[in-house]
Amino acid sequence: MRYGGEGRTRLLLIILIVTALFLITLDLRGVAVLDGARQGTQTILSPFQKAGNFILSPVKNFVSDVTHLGRTRNQIEKLRADNAKLKADLLNRKNADAQLKQLESILDLAGTAGYKVVNAKVISQGSSQSFSQTVTIDIGSNAGIKKNMTVLSQTGIAGVVKDVFPSTALVMLATDPSFKIGIRIAGTQQIGILSGRGSRSGSLQLLDNLTTVKVGDVLLARGSVANRPFVPGVPVGYVTAVDNSAGEIAQSGTVRYYTNFGGLGVLAVVVAASSTNPGDALVPPKPVPTPIPTVTVYVTPSPSPTK
Amino acid sequence: MLTRQISLSAPIFLFIFLLQEAVVNQFKLPGGGFSLFAIFALVWAVISTPEIAALTGFGAGLLMDMSGGAGGPVGQWTLIMIIICYAVSYLGYGDGNINGNPVGVVFFVVVANLVTEVLFLASSALLGVTTGGFGQILLTLLGNSLWVLVITPIVLPVFSFMHNFVFETRSAL
Numbered sequence: 001m002r003y004g005g006e007g008r009t010r011l012l013l014i015i016l017i018v019t020a021l022f023l024i025t026l027d028l029r030g031v032a033v034l035d036g037a038r039q040g041t042q043t044i045l046s047p048f049q050k051a052g053n054f055i056l057s058p059v060k061n062f063v064s065d066v067t068h069l070g071r072t073r074n075q076i077e078k079l080r081a082d083n084a085k086l087k088a089d090l091l092n093r094k095n096a097d098a099q100l101k102q103l104e105s106i107l108d109l110a111g112t113a114g115y116k117v118v119n120a121k122v123i124s125q126g127s128s129q130s131f132s133q134t135v136t137i138d139i140g141s142n143a144g145i146k147k148n149m150t151v152l153s154q155t156g157i158a159g160v161v162k163d164v165f166p167s168t169a170l171v172m173l174a175t176d177p178s179f180k181i182g183i184r185i186a187g188t189q190q191i192g193i194l195s196g197r198g199s200r201s202g203s204l205q206l207l208d209n210l211t212t213v214k215v216g217d218v219l220l221a222r223g224s225v226a227n228r229p230f231v232p233g234v235p236v237g238y239v240t241a242v243d244n245s246a247g248e249i250a251q252s253g254t255v256r257y258y259t260n261f262g263g264l265g266v267l268a269v270v271v272a273a274s275s276t277n278p279g280d281a282l283v284p285p286k287p288v289p290t291p292i293p294t295v296t297v298y299v300t301p302s303p304s305p306t307k
Numbered sequence: 308m309l310t311r312q313i314s315l316s317a318p319i320f321l322f323i324f325l326l327q328e329a330v331v332n333q334f335k336l337p338g339g340g341f342s343l344f345a346i347f348a349l350v351w352a353v354i355s356t357p358e359i360a361a362l363t364g365f366g367a368g369l370l371m372d373m374s375g376g377a378g379g380p381v382g383q384w385t386l387i388m389i390i391i392c393y394a395v396s397y398l399g400y401g402d403g404n405i406n407g408n409p410v411g412v413v414f415f416v417v418v419a420n421l422v423t424e425v426l427f428l429a430s431s432a433l434l435g436v437t438t439g440g441f442g443q444i445l446l447t448l449l450g451n452s453l454w455v456l457v458i459t460p461i462v463l464p465v466f467s468f469m470h471n472f473v474f475e476t477r478s479a480l
Binding site: 006008009012013016017019020021022023024025026027028034037038041042045048049051052053056060124125126130131132134136163165168170176177178197198199262 | 325328329330332333334335357358361362364365368372373374375376377378379380381382383385386389390393427428431434436437438439440443444446447
């Protein structure tokens with residue numbers, strides 16, 4: 001059914017659309033007022049996000065467990081065990097313990113490389129309504145955080161600071177499709193570019209066509225000028241597949257990130273890198289294979305039956 | 308009359324926006340999750356007159372632009388929401404099968420949400436905002452639509468009640 005089509009409505013529509021286009025133009029030209037408005041909104045929202053994170057932590061753990069249901073048998077077993085202890089106080093305790101463990105791992109990682117880090121809690125997981133993969137952390141410019149600083153998880157790179165507000169910061173995760181990082185392969189020192197793909201795996205593109213990469217190779221961050229956005233030596237992931245298609249200028253492959261982006265609770269922002277390059281010092285140790293016991297069976301021929 | 312409607316609508320919109328940012332965004336849901344605020348704005352637009360729907364789109368889009376994870380420049384969501392909210396209201400206005408029927412409203416909201424996402428992708432491409440690979444986009448569009456299809460019937464009675472309260476209409480979905 002058509003609307004009556006009053007001229008007033010059309011005029012209003014045109015005014016609103018022109019206003020929106022005006023806002024887009026102002027923002028693209030870098031007018032500070034709009035940045036200020038966004039920062040102000042984020043400042044107002046951050047206490048609510050922190051409160052929401054605190055109240056919903058037990059529920060978030062439950063939802064996260066349900067989300068990963070069926071992926072591996074071990075996780076199902078763990079979920080069954082967890083279901084038996086679904087009491088709020090225990091979940092809160094467990095949540096705190098998990099965050100402490102993450103924090104210990106992060107500090108180990110940062111300490112080995114000599115990075116100066118500021119720890120942060122994830123207070124909001126951005127929805128992918130805007131096709132981006134981001135999280136909000138509970139520290140901002142008041143804690144010395146600046147745009148384009150490296151963000152670490154307990155096992156390696158988590159992302160980079162995209163926007164900074166007074167008491168919060170927006171972190172672009174390494175899985176974001178627009179995320180790109182220069183990497184080198186531990187040991188061989190080959191270099192390449194890793195791009196996010198929206199999932200825990202990323203796309204690797206080597207830069208040199210004379211070198212080769214193989215499955216299991218460990219990737220480390222190559223580092224940027226003045227250590228921003230990336231400090232050197234941070235573990236990124238390992239190669240899970242290599243594409244040797246004919247016609248490619250250089251090899252490409254698929255990489256699995258070390259960081260589990262589904263369970264980010266505590267992160268660390270690198271505010272200053274060490275004066276020396278940590279080199280391959282942060283390469284995670286390879287898992288030691290469990291020895292398989294061998295059984296030797298001796299067969300002795302029985303004496304031939306007597307007639 | 309309009310002053311009363313706006314003064315009642317504004318806190319409701321702010322509350323739902325706050326709910327989205329402080330509660331819904333806490334969960335990393337499979338398939339990209341959903342935006343409760345976008346669903347709310349679209350439901351509000353479907354059951355309003357085109358004039359109110361355009362204003363709804365402007366207000367909702369502006370708030371979405373102010374969100375930290377908006378993704379694009381300020382004004383991008385505003386422009387998209389004005390167009391979509393006006394369009395859904397214009398197409399359904401006066402047709403009881405659409406804006407007077409819960410099934411029609413849910414259908415309109417799901418389709419409008421999908422179109423909103425597609426428009427966001429198209430405008431992002433024009434504005435140079437990276438949005439990811441084709442497979443990932445398809446997955447997000449599908450997941451998001453399914454979430455909207457599940458969530459809308461649950462929240463529709465509440466949103467409809469709020470709309471009736473603000474506009475003093477007697478029909479209820």
